[in-house]
Amino acid sequence: MSQYQSLDADVLRTFVAIAEQGGFTRAGEVVNRTQSAVSMQMKRLEEDILQRQLFERDGRQVRLTAEGQVLLGYARRILKLQGEVFNTLRMPHMVGVVRIGTPDDYAMRFLPTILSSFAQAYPLVQVEVHCDSSKQLMLRQDLDLTIVTREPGNEIGQLLRQERLVWAAAEGFCPQEQRPMPVALFNTDCFCRAWTCNALEAQGIDYRIAYTSPSLAAIFAIVTAGLAVTAQLQSLIGGNIRILGEHEGLPQLPVANVMLLRNTQSQSPITDCMADYIIEGFK
């Protein structure tokens, strides 16, 4: 009776595995149970615990019902929270170093939140942040976790976020008025730069790369001063810089995939925890 009232994490894990694997048998492999046991667990969850139908059974297909979708959201949150409890209470004094590589635009936009949450849970862990272009970062072997930008269709690692590049300039800057149009971009080995130049050339726009820097802060300073336009992730644009609309004659830019790479040679509990915080921080 008593356990019919509670949502056992084991049962929720099985439920999430079914939703993710699309079948009871494959879910059983994931959670190390036989399909029959999985079936029984779900029967109990549906009939005794929640008294709601969670799956649409259609031949060999299993789909979540609307109520199943609702449970899936809660189940993931419950399991994630449970993981946090374990991490926080079982490894509160975890020490060591975690080395993160990231382009500096992501560092500015996402790392403050990620690192402050991480520091609250693991105050004794030393964090090294190495900023460089995606191309350079991918060549390095000394990083535990690397955040990089990849073209769609060319993904490696785990997808953190998809975001469109946009044109941006100072409030009073009019991109049509200056030819060649001055552009401020990252250094040559940045993916973003190649995309930007290709888009401008495809549109036949006369431009010149007036400023380059590996530093986002420097590029924003140049753009804020009204000296050039730039192409950056939409979420980075703020302050006195505005996003240029399509009617201003500039080509649409591609969507960037932000990916997380893990160094398989240096996996540790610290790295795994930091990876979880990064994944959450990019949502």
Added chain:
DNA sequence: CCAACTTCCTTTAAAGGCAT
């Protein structure tokens, strides 16, 4: 196109292990 066969998958029933 269709029937026979195979494969995949879930459910049910029976039985055993384990903790209370």
Added chain:
DNA sequence: ATGCCTTTAAAGGAAGTTGG
């Protein structure tokens, strides 16, 4: 002894494959 959870075995449904 009881209740819960598991496994194994068997049954049955649906989809895919094969051959005429």
